[in-house]
Amino acid sequence: MVVRVLNLNQMLRLTAGRVGCLLSRRAVVGMTNSGARMSSHSHHEVSDQVDMSQPMYWDRLDTPLPDRAWIDVLDSKDKSLKQKEKGPWTALSKEEKIALYRLKFNHTYPEMKKPSHEWKTVIGGMFIFFGITGLVVFWQGHYVYPPQPHTFGEEWQAKQIQRMLDMRVNPIEGFSAKWDYKNKQWK
Amino acid sequence: MFRAAVRLSVSGARSLTWTRLGCTAPLAQRCYSHGGKQETDDEFDARWVNYFNKADIDAWELRKGMNTLIGYDLVPEPKILDAALRACRRLDDLASAIRILEAVKDKSGPHKDIYPYLIQELRPTVDELGISTPEELGMDKL
Numbered sequence: 629m630v631v632r633v634l635n636l637n638q639m640l641r642l643t644a645g646r647v648g649c650l651l652s653r654r655a656v657v658g659m660t661n662s663g664a665r666m667s668s669h670s671h672h673e674v675s676d677q678v679d680m681s682q683p684m685y686w687d688r689l690d691t692p693l694p695d696r697a698w699i700d701v702l703d704s705k706d707k708s709l710k711q712k713e714k715g716p717w718t719a720l721s722k723e724e725k726i727a728l729y730r731l732k733f734n735h736t737y738p739e740m741k742k743p744s745h746e747w748k749t750v751i752g753g754m755f756i757f758f759g760i761t762g763l764v765v766f767w768q769g770h771y772v773y774p775p776q777p778h779t780f781g782e783e784w785q786a787k788q789i790q791r792m793l794d795m796r797v798n799p800i801e802g803f804s805a806k807w808d809y810k811n812k813q814w815k
Numbered sequence: 816m817f818r819a820a821v822r823l824s825v826s827g828a829r830s831l832t833w834t835r836l837g838c839t840a841p842l843a844q845r846c847y848s849h850g851g852k853q854e855t856d857d858e859f860d861a862r863w864v865n866y867f868n869k870a871d872i873d874a875w876e877l878r879k880g881m882n883t884l885i886g887y888d889l890v891p892e893p894k895i896l897d898a899a900l901r902a903c904r905r906l907d908d909l910a911s912a913i914r915i916l917e918a919v920k921d922k923s924g925p926h927k928d929i930y931p932y933l934i935q936e937l938r939p940t941v942d943e944l945g946i947s948t949p950e951e952l953g954m955d956k957l
Contacts, residue, residue: 717945
C-alpha cells in the first residue's frame, strides 16, 4: 500500500481547483489537515504530481461522500468482506462493519473535527517574528538614527515649557489652563 | 416536535423566505429567488424522498444527492434519510449509510437533541437493514 502525503503547495492547488463545492473557511482548514491523500491507489507515480483527472478522495464535513473510496486496491480479505456486504448487513459483525467503513473512509467525523496543536505554532511563530523585529528596531535605534536634536534636552524642554506658559498657550481648555499661575505649579 | 425539516439558521421561524439552489442532480438548477413560486417544506421533502427512492439509483447519484443535501442549511427529515439509507442498501454500501448518520449528526451542530430524535425515528429502518449507528460501533469517540 502506497501512502503519499501531499505537500502544502499541492494541497493549496487542490483547494483552489475544487469545482462545485462551496469552500467555507472551516472546510478548507479541515481539508488541509488531512489533505486529499492517495492511499492504496493502483498506479505508481514517481513524481509528486496529483492526477487531477482521476476521482479524488477527501475528508470534508460538508461533503460526506467523496468521489472515490479511501482504499481502492483490495486484498482478498477485503474482497470477501465486500462480497459479504452484498448480503444482509445483520450478518456482519461490529468489527466487519468498522472494517467496511475504514475501507471506504479515512477519518470519521470526530477524527476530522479533532482540534490540532497548530495554534501553538502560529502564536509561537508570531512571537518569534515580533522578537526579531524588536531586535532590528533596537539595532536601528543604536546604529542608524542620527543624534537627537538639541531641543530635546532637559534644560531646553524646561525653558520651552516656561515660554509656553508665559505666552499663555491654550489658556482656557488646554496647556496653560492646567497651570496654576498663583501657586506656580500644575493643577 | 419538529414539524418540518429543521432549519438551522437563526431566523428559523421564517419558513418560506429563504433563497437556495435546489438541485435534482442531473437536471437543471432551480433558483428560488424573489418572484417565483416558493416550495413548501413538504414539497421539498417529497422531492428528496423521490430522488433517493429511485429503484436503480447509482452510486454517483447517491453521492451527489447526499452531498447536495448536506450542503443545505437544514437537517433532513427522517423520511429523506430513510430513503437515502435504503438507497445505500440497494447499492450494497454500508459504509456510506454510517457516513450519512455521522453527517446529519454533524449538521445538527449545537442542537444536541436533533440526532437522538432522528435515530429514534429511523430505528425501525436501521434495525431492518442491519445498519449500526456510529455510537454502536464506538466511532463517535476519538
